[in-house]
Amino acid sequence: MIVDLFYGAAAIAMVVGALFVLLAAIGIVRFPDLYTRMHAASMAGSVGCGLILLAVALVSFELAVAVRAILGIGFLLLTTPVSAHLLARSSLHSSNDGGDVCVTNELSSEIKTQL
Secondary structure: OOOHHHHHHHHHHHHHHOOOOOOOHHHHHHHHOHHHHHHHHHHHHHHHHHHHHHHHHHOOOOOOHHHHHHHHHHHHHHHHHHHHHHHHHHHHHOOOOOOOOOOOOOOOHHHHOOO
16 A cells, blocks of 8 residues: 555656656757756756655665765755856856857856956
8 A cells, every 4th residue: 555655656746747847858959048948957957856756765665775865865955956057167167158048147247357
């Protein structure tokens, strides 16, 4: 009975996680500039992968696998925002104007003083 509950919860988490990963992939393809693509990849991708790892932790029925999956979720939640921030910062410092989508750059004066 409880095993079926875990399997059902894991199936739901797996499907929802896969949908989030699919939305992240569609966002990367469809969004016009680096910043919105990076947002789609970091937010939806980390939620999707976290849900898939949660499904693995629920279905494994082994403590070692569940702990590794939960540590993987923590690692994703800690590193994904940092990497997105570093990508945005390096794009901003590389004088990427953002094309036609980014109209204003409010940090341009601070960037010129830091260089």
